[in-house]
Amino acid sequence: MPENQNQNPEAGLPISKIRAGKVSKYTIPHFVAPLDETPLQGVDAVKETGKPLSMWAEAWRSLRKRPLFIISALLIIVVIAIATIPGLFTSVDPTSCYLEFSNEGPSSGHPMGYNFQGCDVYARAIHGTRASLMVGIFTTIFVVLIGGTIGALAGFYGGWLDTILARLGDIFFALPMVLGAIIVMQLPAFRDNKSVWTVIVTLAIFGWPQVARITRGAVLEARDADFVKASRALGLSRGKSLLKHVIPNAMAPVIVVATVNLGVYIVAEATLSFLGLGLPFEVMSWGNDISSAQSQLRNNPMMLMWPALFLSVTVLSFIMLGDAVRDALDPKSRKGN
Amino acid sequence: MVQNSEPKPLLEIKDLAITFSTPDGPVNAVRNANLTVMPGETVAIVGESGSGKSTTALAAIGLLPSNGEVSAGQILFDGEDISKASEKRFVELRGNHIGMVPQDPMSNLNPVWKIGFQVKETLKANGLAGSNPKQRVAQVLADAGLPDPETRMNQYPHEFSGGMRQRALIAIGLACRPRLLIADEPTSALDVTVQQQILDHLDTMTSELGTAVLLITHDLGLAAERAEKVIVMYKGQVVESGPALELLRNPQHPYTKRLINSAPSLAAQRGDKHEMAVDEVVAEKSEPLLKISNLTKVFDIRKGFGRKEKFTAVDKVSFEIPKGTTTAVVGESGSGKSTIAQMVLNLLDATSGDIVFDGQAIGKLSERELFKYRRRVQPIFQDPYGSLDPMYSIYRTIEEPLRIHGIGNQASREKKVKELLGQVSMPASTMHRFPNELSGGQRQRIAIARALALQPEMIVCDEAVSALDVLVQAQVLELLDELQRELGLTYLFITHDLAVVRQIADNVCVMEHGKLVEQGTVDEIFENAKSDYTRNLLSAIPGASLI
Incomplete structure (x- = not known):
């Protein structure tokens, strides 16, 4: 220890004299505060007032007061409602198209006008919500399940398992998602069975490494906590302590990333569909609508703008929700109290 | 100096109140706090965590967190009220007139800069670097008790042990010869023997320079040993203050009594022992x-x-x-x-x-x-x-x-x-x-x-x-x-x-x-x-x- 090597340079000084306490050359009054000013309280008494709150309950309390959360949550509720019961929002059949209305502007009952094929743009956008949202939600679920499991195992057990899983993740990470998805979607098995599910599987294949990395980091942090050691000393097996203590404590960053990524997957689906590789044309989706509106961009730009607007608002609200959740779950802002 | 002329305190805090605005409403962290620090003397503030001891000291150097403010009272530094002083005035005061040694040696040095650079920064900010700053830096580090300062100043913080980092922080705090040094739990994170060396050294340095020290600590034994005057804070208030030895031997306030009874360093000296469970x-x-x-x-x-x-x-x-x-x-x-x-x-x-x-x-x-x-x-x-x-x-x-x-x-x-x-x-x-x-x-x-x-x-x-x-x-x-x-x-x-x-x-x-x-x-x-x-x-x- 360097401290000990340089045996204190001031060793010659009369330390004993210093350490006997100092006496001031000024007179210092001995002040005692009146006892009733600061009544003595019990040492470390438990405050029994107030409702007990778990970490999640506390996060929810701070979350529900944030305008960012309120706005994004309302928007998401509307989008989910549109996806589940599109009939509530439009009574026009999006598949009954009349060529005589081709490229016509808005009219009563058709607020966004018609596309090149003479279909109602508003009705198509409403009915296209379901496909986009399904891709977003299911991709997120798969990505969290696969990435979360792999990341948690890699982080918790470490060693060679970690090395192999981390390299595997790096290989997928090195491929840009859209580029990789283009190639996978061209494979015969996927090309011939195009559906919402092929898109979901493709996106999940390239999406999991990101969640795996985040989970691995969070698990690494939680793994060494004293409460995990304590649970092992109580007799809990390693696997169970991973499930019962480590994973619940590593969830917060994963939830944040998953929420933000949900929006990203919706964009990825639209990109693939726009390129003609995503959803089959029979499936109504924003990506397909944007793709088919592309050729009419000069004649009828609004035909492209409307589905694009739906897409942007949905994606933006998921990203805003992710931000709000991040603020509420940020461990730094909640430590100390 | 005339014998009976009234000595002027260097730092005088009068009826200080500090309020923090929190999401749950304002919190009074400190109320009615009074204390004086005479030039060249050491005053220790003792209290448990949350007693307002650090907050009081931070207010004196204008470093309260952004949600805290001095809501009443005065902080007189050399006769000037700085409780409502501008940031510009505080920048002038800090370093030159009031120095600070922070608590945690591990996080208070910037890991990407060499130690020497961080000392030089302080000297430059106060216009004391002189024509040969390197030599000056080496001198300052040597004064703080770091051996071989020429080599040490070219090292990064991670190459230092905790005790050496604290010495570097003391060097920075005292580099500009301030008249008042605020030491916020300077040795709490260190081993006892290192703590002793560092405090001994701090004592010698400040008495040589004639620097007054405001020492913040949770250890009453340490406070009594190192300071002329001890102030005990509890729940944001000064409950007792007086000459260190007098306070230790003749505590009046029940809280001080409780502290003296419980402090392990003091209890160890008294030889308090527990009862054996078995024969x-x-x-x-x-x-x-x-x-x-x-x-x-x-x-x-x-x-x-x-x-x-x-x-x-x-x-x-x-x-x-x-x-x-x-x-x-x-x-x-x-x-x-x-x-x-x-x-x-x-x-x-x-x-x-x-x-x-x-x-x-x-x-x-x-x-x-x-x-x-x-x-x-x-x-x-x-x-x-x-x-x-x-x-x-x-x-x-x-x-x-x-x-x-x-x-x-x-x-x-x-x-x-x-x-x-x-x-x-x-x-x-x-x-x-x-x-x-x-x-x-x-x-x-x-x-x-x-x-x-x-x-x-x-x-x-x-x-x-x-x-x-x-x-x-x-x-x-x-x-x-x-x-x-x-x-x-x-x-x-x-x-x-x-x-x-x-x-x-x-x-x-x-x-x-x-x-x-x-x-x-x-x-x-x-x-x-x-x-x-x-x-x-x-x-x-x-x-x-x-x-």
């Missing part, structure tokens, strides 16, 4: 509960490119713990004491040597035997903020061991949890709360309750009270003592603080660099230490010569 005669006859012989742990340290280096953390340590007694393992950081605790808990495998618990060698236990062993030996860890799962309610936390070992049913477990909470003097209603709603001491009591749930025979306390405030620490120690007498528990008590040892232990093992340097009963060690290392540790306990 000493019986203890000597009975077979030791835990027997450690030639225990060694070697870690491989990876050096890159597949090269490994061996590091011996624990080196051929042997000792025994008689049933129903407390054995303390004492040592400074890096002495290998916590590694022993982890091996006893079977969380780490020993490289060689034996740990025998009640006649059973624990290195060779089968999975089933290990599970049974877990029931008999339980840990309590240091960090009260880390040892409870924040996701688990207190009920689930204490119930977990019962559930793992399949003891009882829902109703009997709930009854047991209530009973355990009672044993650690917590109200039963606590069981619905979550760890983040409890203080450090309360969490530690919950950790004790969890450890007791399985009715173990031995508890391994790994620095179990080190992170707690003095009064809370005393309370937890007393609780441990009581439980030992009631339940006949055996403790393996790991600590860096010899002062605490006197209050709790029967036998002591002193460790240095992985080796056992001395062992004996508490009285033998405290009254007749044989090794120099132990004697150094003992004399470093602050307040040694005051009572």
